[in-house]
Amino acid sequence: MCWLNLVHHFQLVMATLIFFLQLSLFLSSFSRLSCSISDTLHKASSLSVEKPSDLLVSPNEIFSAGFHAVGLNAYSFAIWFTKPSHVHNRTIVWMANRDQPINGRLSKLSLLRTGNLILTDAGQSISWATNTVSTSSSLQLKLYNSGNLVLRTPEGVVFWQSFDSPTDTLLPEQPLTRYTKLISSRSQTNCASGFYKLFFDDDNVLRMIFDGPETSSIFWPDPWLLSNQANRSRYNDTRNAVFDSRGHFKSSDRVEFQATDFGKGPQRRLTLDSDGNLRLYSLEEPSGTWVVSWQAISKTCRIHGACGPNSLCTYDPSVGRKCSCLPRFKMINHTDLSYGCEPEFNLSCKHHEAAFIKLPQADFYGYNLYIWRNYSLKMCKNRCLELCNCRGLHYRFNYETGVYDCYPKREFRNGHGNFGGVLYFKAPKDLVSDNEPLEEFRLGCSNDDTKQLDRAYKREGEIWQLRFFLWFTGGFGLFEIVCILLVWCCLYRTRQRSHAAMEGYLPAATGFRKFTFSELKKVTRGFSEEIGRGVCGVVYKGILSDSRVAAIKRLNEANQGEEDFLAELSTIGRLNHMNLTEMWGYCAERKHRLLVYEYMENGSLAENLQSNTLDWEKRFNIAVGTAKGLAYLHEECLEWVLHCDVKPHNILLDTNFLPKVSDFGLSKILNRGGENNPSFSRIRGTRGYMAPEWVFNLPITSKVDVYSFGIVVLEMVTGKSAITSVNAIGNEGEMKQRRLVKWVREKRSRGALMTSLIKEIIDPMMNGNYDMDKMEILVGVALHCVEEDKDARPTMSQVIEMLLHHPK
Known part of the structure; x- marks a missing residue:
């Protein structure tokens, strides 16, 4: 019994000893960690490239400053967001020596007794310096909560600060002045200075320029515009631009914008990216994803130097x-x-x-x-x-x-x-x-981030046997807890990434406002006033918080509604034309998918044709405006966009009866290089307006929209709908049902003159009050557009030319 008591006592003593050894080791590690991380570097002190723990961390722990690997055994002293992002290990906001990296051994950042802050390469040459002089013994380098690295005295005398020498990024409240500029990185994986610059020109206008090795050219604002045409003011002396933490940017030359997620909350940065575009980013918590909440140029191919000569x-x-x-x-x-x-x-x-x-x-x-x-x-x-x-x-x-x-x-x-x-x-x-x-x-290199070198710091005098024993006794108890936490974290991050992939990227570069479902439910008074309905969803009227009247389209919650949401949002986000509907925002919250449009006071063309509110002049102008909108989709925007569902219900009219093509739920973006694109997974459009190519499985081109446009014009001239059959029309008294196009063609074949055809088919609601020449133009263009052979149909630009410059 005594022997058993002795063993039990020995086990108790050993367990107590192990506990205190673990506690001592933890406190020792914590002490070293807390001592190595600070927000201040004092005089006669340095940070070593060989010690990853040599960091400056802002008091709020949002920013860190230290050595960042930019290549194999190549480092720069940089400032970055402490929390790793979803894509990049570090999001860099400033670099001291981006064009002259230092060696991974013996290099240091040192604050000398003379007051000069220097970066030495392998203990030899000076790679970068502030060239400051101060006799103050209390001079210190401090990283602030704003991300600004400041060399100053405790009394507030500033000798140098990183905010005065930005690289490619501005942080909130960091000004861009006549003395500073943003210079892009060379590429996504090369942090060296690139070819794009954001700066104030000599005419006091904020501009972006491609400054390549052989040529340079300004591309933002559009170089063919005068300053006042681009809504810029040359008459200012401050040359100052800055954005605040809420995402509002303002410049002395009248450039002003705000983030789509405007308001307090996320971390933000304004970066001139390596592709030459200026973008405002917001950090989505907790996924760690940087989302574009504004960008200067939506048509990225308009950026000069994008692909090089020829x-x-x-x-x-x-x-x-x-x-x-x-x-x-x-x-x-x-x-x-x-x-x-x-x-x-x-x-x-x-x-x-x-x-x-x-x-x-x-x-x-x-x-x-x-x-x-x-x-x-x-x-x-x-x-x-x-x-x-x-x-x-x-x-x-x-x-x-x-x-x-x-x-x-x-x-x-x-x-x-x-x-x-x-x-x-x-x-x-x-x-x-x-x-x-x-x-x-395309580039033959990967866009993956540069991998960091493995420089794990080994503590001297560490006894591996003791460490193994401590880990063996204490680790097993933690193993199950760690496993549970890992499984939970993996499931949580998977859900978060899936959620971010669905919701985060969609409006990133479009400038739309992101609404919550509860907001839209409130502004529509519980979706009470229905103003339209289609196969994709229902449209409601709502009044936004800024008193704007909006049309809010709530897509069906079935899979088809999801596909239509993605198509419409990704398509219209890249479009900008007076004859296309303007979208103001969206909602992508759980199963809810909603789109917020400008409200069109006069409803759709279909409604107006039925209510006899359109005279011949309005009808002609609607045809011209619709043709201009479609021509923009086909020939002027950067993507080749097919609408695929042109019909009177999708042509909306504003207060002045200006037409705007809407509803891009069935649209298709294709490569300009190949028009015979076989990637249509299903027939698109509305029966009565669909071109023969859909039925006979022929190659789909922009001519399908031309055909639909021709049907719409015939409807405007005749006042008859293409989706209803024609019964007993004219003197024939035939009961056989025939489509609108066939009916008009038969009338034309029996009448030798276009004038007689117009008199037979014209909408009776016009009571003979119309311009015969304009009606002849409309019918001639419409019949040209509805040719069975797609190659015989005109393009939309040719349609515009025929409508506006038709010989009298």
């Missing part, structure tokens, strides 16, 4: 920006888009040895030799062939003057697709053939 930029929403070499050109550097492409041929100055390769829907901004107004294509080509320095030309119709203009080019830079007009460029005759393909190229 290459064309197009945008695909599924993969982003893409670059393509011109036909008969090849990529120069497969790891850097900025080098562009070079020709595979030598071009002679002898005009009879050259010909032109045609590239539709493309343009290269700038570098025009001349501008030749009212030129035929033949005249334009001949003049270019006569000029040795003319490498090609851009030929397009000018809607303001009603004539074609010619732009001969001396260089091909800032190329972008999906643009009105046609590009022709010179090549040797023996190399010119029809349908030259574009060679698409």
Whole structure:
């Protein structure tokens, strides 16, 4: 019994000893940790690149400053958000030596007794310095809660601060002045200075410029606009821009915007990204995802230098920006888009040895030799062939003057697709053939972050046997708890990431406001006033908090409603035209999917045709406006957008009966490169307005919208609906049901003159009060648009030209 008591006593003593050893080890580690992390570096002190624990951390622990790996054995001293993001391990906001990294051994950041803050490379050369001098013994380097790293005395005398020398990022309350600028990174994985700059120009206007190795050009605001046309003011002396913690940005030249999630809450940063776009980011908690809450340029291919010379930029929403070499050109550097492409041929100055390769829907901004107004294509080509320095030309119709203009080019830079007009460029005759393909190229490197070097710090004198014993005795008890926590965290993060993937990215770059479901329920008074209904959902009237009247579309909660929500939001977010409905916001909360539009006082075209509120002049103007909106979708915006459901119910009218095409739930964004796109998973549209291609499974192009537009115009002229059959029309008295197009064509075949046809088919509600010439134009255009053969139909730009410049 005594022996058993002795054993029990020994076990109790050992357990107590182990407990106190663990407690001692924990307190020792905590003490070392707390001592190594501070927000201040004092005089005659330094931070070492070899000690990852040598950090400055702001009092609120939001920001950290220390050495950041930018490559293999290459480091920069930087400031970053302490909490890792969902995508990047560190979100860098400032760098001291971005263009001159230091060695991973023996390098230090030191505050000298002279008051100079220096960064030494491997203990030898000075890589970066503040060049400050102070005799104050209390001089210190302090990282503040704002993310500002300040060299100052306790009395408040500032000798240097990081806010005065930004790199590519501004933080809240950090001003951009006449003495500072933002310079983008070279790429997503290369932190060195890139080619894009944000700065105040000599005319006091905030601008963005592409400053490449061979050329430079301003692209924001649009360079062809005067300052007042771009809503900028040159008459200011402050040259100051800043944004606050709520997400409101204001500049002395009248640039002003606010985040879509405006208000107190998330951490924010304004960054000039490596692709040349200025974006305001908000940090979503707790997923750690940075979401774009505003961006300067929605059409990213309009950013100069996006793809380098002799290459064309197009945008695909599924993969982003893409670059393509011109036909008969090849990529120069497969790891850097900025080098562009070079020709595979030598071009002679002898005009009879050259010909032109045609590239539709493309343009290269700038570098025009001349501008030749009212030129035929033949005249334009001949003049270019006569000029040795003319490498090609851009030929397009000018809607303001009603004539074609010619732009001969001396260089091909800032190329972008999906643009009105046609590009022709010179090549040797023996190399010119029809349908030259574009060679698409992308960077051959990964966008993954640079991996950090493994520099785990080993404490001297550590006894591995004791450590093993302590871990063995204490670790097993914690094992189950850790496992439970890990499983819980994994499930939680999976739900969060899934939620972020569905809700976070959708409106990021569109500038829409994000509403909550309870907000929209309140402004619609519980969804009580229904103003429209369709297969995708119901539309309600609501009054927003700023007194604006809105049309709020609540999509069905079935899978089809989800797909329509994604299509409509991703499509209309990239569109900006006076004849397209403007969307103000959205809601993506759990199962709820809602879209907030501007409210159109006069309802839809379908309602107005039934109520006899449209005279002939309004009908003609509605046809022209609708054609302009569709032409923008097909030919002017960066993506090739097919509406796929053009009908009177989706053409809304404002107070002045200005038409606006709406409802993009069935729209499709396609690559400009291939019109015969087979990626339609199902038939789209409304019976009665659908082109024959849908029924016979033929290649789908923009001509399906042209066909639907023709049906709509026939409805406006005749006052009859295409979705109802025509019974016993005219003197025939036939009971056989026939569609609207067939009926009009039969009438035309029996009448020799268009005038007699108009009199037979015109909407009786107009009581003979109409302009015969305009009605003849409408019917002629409509019949041209509803040709069975899609190649016989005009494009929407040709429709506009026929409507506005039809010979009398």
